[in-house]
Each structure stands twice: as C-alpha cells, then as structure tokens.
Amino acid sequence: MPELPEVETTRRGVAPYVEGEQVDELLVRESRLRWPVPADLPQLLRGQRVLSVSRRAKYLLFHTAAGTLLVHLGMSGSLRVLRQPIPAAGPHDHIDLRLSSGDCLRFNDPRRFGCFLWSEPGETHPLLAHLGPEPLSDSFDGLLLHRLSRGRRGPVKNFIMDGRIVVGVGNIYANEALYLAGIRPDRSAGRISLARYERLSDYIKQVLTSAIEQGGTTLRDFVGGDGKPGYFAQQLHVYGRAGLACKTCGGVLREQRLAQRSTVYCVTCQR
DNA sequence: CCTCGGACCTGGTAGC
C-alpha cells in the first residue's frame, strides 16, 4: 500500500498510541525481511520510551533515548494499533511491538520487502544518508529538479522517482503528477525547461498533499478490527486507466513500461 | 557519475 501519503497516514494514525509509551517487548516472529531484523533489536528496545514518531522519505522513525527504530513498509507492509484484548497473530504478522499501555503495534507484510532496523543516537543510518529532500518541503522545487537534471538522459519519470533527487514520489503519483503537468513520462529529464519543472514540482506537492488529506479519513482503520488501510479515495487520472479515455481530451490512454514500472499517459495532453 | 536490469517475496487475477 505504501506510497508516501500512506506512510504519513500511518505515522499520524499510530503516533498518538505510541508516543510517550514504554516498550514492554518487541516480539519478532519472522526476522527475514528485506534485511534481517537485528537479533538484538528486542533487547535494544525493551524498556525504552518512544519519544516521538517521525517520517523521512517512506521510513517511519521511532525515536528513543537509546536510538531510533527504522521501519519501512516495502510494497505490502502495514502497521496497526491493536487494543486489548490483543487478537492472535495471523499470517504475515511478523512483528509485535508491545507497549506499557497494553496496546500493540503489529507489523504485517506478506512480501517481506519491509524492514525493521536500528540506528544509534547521533548517527545517520546509511539508508537515510543519501536521500534527496522531502517533496513537501521548501527545499524541493522546480529549480532543484532543473539543476539536477542537466545532462541526464534517462526518462523524467525515472528521474523524479529517484530518491537521491527527491524522496517519496512513488509510481502512482509519478504518473499522476506527470499527467497533470502535461509532460510525457519518457521525455529525457535533461531536456525539460525550468518552467515545466516548476509546474511539475507544484503538481507533485499538490497530488501528495491531497492524497495525505484523503488518507486522513481512514485513521480509524489503524485501530479497528480488520485494519486494511483504506486505499485513497483519490480520483486517479491515469494510473490504472490504460486503454480508457483521457479525462481531458477523451483520447485513449497509453501504457508503457519504464524502469519495469507501469506507466500510463496521454499522447495528446502530455508532451 | 549515469543507466539499466535483476534481485528480494507472496498473493491475486487473467488466460488457457
């Protein structure tokens, strides 16, 4: 599920239940995630108070005085808050974080592309060391995209999905933002003007912001029973609509694979 | 440095 908006929605959903609480136990049922869960992670976390939950790119960061727990949801991961009585773990419920309140933060991830890692106080985890700016921050704009794209020949869609350029732009929103900006996904990044990059950065911000706002309507799902984080009720213009009519011109939306990812665009409205 | 393809996994669905 997790594009940036859903990770942020998860953060907002779990933070009220986790912040200020002490970790009673980290229960690891399956340690074979994208990277092995460190064997000493339960010991490192036990008794620690979670001071805050923040987000960097698509990583959730649980800060404690002893260090920071890094969580990534990969392609299929989710975190849910469970209240007492805590239901039995089901398939793919790999990790439980038991809190002193009696609540439980449960990690489920069928594909196991997610991760639970640790970083010591004051050190930047290697996975976070070379990340680009947050898309919703002021340091991300068209000027940055224009500057970093000079000389690059690869498709602009790959460029904006490169976490070293800007983080958090996943496949769905890359497709959507390029459509809204009127830019063909396969155009060379280095041959796009500053004006068009300003338009593109604006739409990236807009589409992520509105998706986060809509994600906010599903917060209760993180506490409740079946816990399927709702998919964004967001109106998608192109993603998943190959072969259907462009909402602007009525033409048939075309599909192409870029970097092995499904890419949908309108040949008329995107140049 | 840049770009590309493969890799890691499981589950759902389309097609035969």
Add this chain to the structure above:
DNA sequence: TGCTACCAGGTCCGAG
C-alpha cells in the same frame, strides 16, 4: 476447477 504466467504501492545493488 486447476494450472501457469504475469503483475503489484519499493528500492538496493552490481555490471557496463
């Protein structure tokens, strides 16, 4: 109904 092939919201890594 059953089997197979392909696809899926991410992103790291190594080869060229």
